[in-house]
Amino acid sequence: MTDSGSRVELNGTQRAVLFALLTGPGEQTNRELRQRVGLGLTGRDRLGLKNAGLIESEMVGNAYVHTLSPDGADHCLAALDPGAGPAERVLFALIADLSEHLNSTDYVLAKAVRTILHGGSIQYDLETHIGTAYSQAADGRSESFVRLTELRPLLPRGLDRGAVDEALRQMYRDHKINLVPIADNASITADDRAAALDIGGEEKHRISMQRS
CATH class of the missing domain: 1.10.10.10 (Winged helix-like DNA-binding domain superfamily/Winged helix DNA-binding domain)
Known part of the structure; x- marks a missing residue:
């Protein structure tokens, strides 16, 4: 110091x-x-x-x-x-x-x-990390869709991928976020596929959420 x-x-x-x-x-x-x-x-x-x-x-x-x-x-x-x-x-x-x-x-x-x-929930921490990363990726724009390839690198290093994915799934079930696939298959990159989240057998590549 x-x-x-x-x-x-x-x-x-x-x-x-x-x-x-x-x-x-x-x-x-x-x-x-x-x-x-x-x-x-x-x-x-x-x-x-x-x-x-x-x-x-x-x-x-x-x-x-x-x-x-x-x-x-x-x-x-x-x-x-x-x-x-x-x-x-x-x-x-x-x-x-x-x-x-x-x-x-x-x-x-x-x-x-x-x-x-x-006895608090670790879920809160992951949701906070995801919300902060989303705000950065969306440049402060609420409810804008960003690719998971943009969001994941902004999460703190060392977070477990499986835990992050489960937190995303729970936030999706709780209607805190929206996850959608990229409609144009030709525009899906290898990085998009690696960052994708499988929900119900469908790969989701983009996320949006409302941040107040």
């Missing part, structure tokens, strides 16, 4: 958002942050973290998308120092207790915490 980053004085909202990004599923919009932790990142709070190099924050469509930077992660890890506040020290004590489990699983931290402590 840079020296300037280590000296940044943060308010309560900024610190909470940093830890939410640290423990969350990668990129997060303000809407997703509010759903998870009850607050978003706007105005001076957002600019302060961005200017300090602790987050990356860009407008995608009509929503800001925030990502924790390496310096931001280091800033959180500095909470392990003896002078850290009690809330941060409790959080990292929890992370230390989970380390053995995390080393033996493919879960990102947010999945492990929900699974072990709250």
Whole structure:
């Protein structure tokens, strides 16, 4: 972490958002942050973290998308120092207790915490990843069809293909997304076939969803 980053004085909202990004599923919009932790990142709070190099924050469509930077992660890890506040020290004590489990699983931290402590559903995390990837591929346009070849590379690395496919099927059954084949067979590429999702014996190549 840079020296300037280590000296940044943060308010309560900024610190909470940093830890939410640290423990969350990668990129997060303000809407997703509010759903998870009850607050978003706007105005001076957002600019302060961005200017300090602790987050990356860009407008995608009509929503800001925030990502924790390496310096931001280091800033959180500095909470392990003896002078850290009690809330941060409790959080990292929890992370230390989970380390053995995390080393033996493919879960990102947010999945492990929900699974072990709250019995939460991993499905939520996958749906969040899919929604974020869709927003990027659709360039913020709600209900636009994009190819699965565009969406899949935008998902976080390391996600299990089978788990992603099952999440897509469940979202389709729940009418959260629409999946359709490419009508013109001549325009279907080998990549389209590799990224396709089989539903009822039919290959689906394109996805749309409504994002608010």
